[in-house]
Amino acid sequence: MLLGKVLCKFGVGSAKIDLVLKKDTYRIGDMIKGEYVIKGGFAEQRLKRVESDLVQTHSVNDTERVINTRTILSSAVISAQEEKTMNFCFELPPSLLPTDSHISYKFITRLIFTDGISSVDHDEVIIQPG
Secondary structure (H helix, E strand, O other), X not given: OHHHHHHHHOOOOOOEEEEEEOOOEEEXXXXXXXXXXXXXXXXXXXXXXXXXXXXXXXXXXXXXXXXXXXXXXXXXXXXXXXXXEEEEEEEOOOOOOOOOOOEEEEEEEEEEEOOOOEEEEEEEEEEEOO
16 A cells, blocks of 8 residues: 555556536536546545636637636545545636637646645537627
């Protein structure tokens, strides 16, 4: 078990996060619902927080902009091989531009542990006019 803890410190075999959305296409102003699925790794780890950024990418000027961030603070412990779920809810702002050939959107989700290690997940979404 000590080997598992050492590997987790280096990010090998640590817990992973997956943001699971009900669908991938939404309208401006919609409430996006889903859940975080956290799967334990080789050893027990203490969670610190979960962060999800909605990021807009503009391909013409090659920029990314964080639209909004959702943060859940937690002191939960995820045991080795355990699976936990947490609800996710995010309202799309009315000021968004719809997805087109130059504008795209994704959620970047980070699972951060008290030891500083993190797990990252990316989920593309399509935003249509309201």
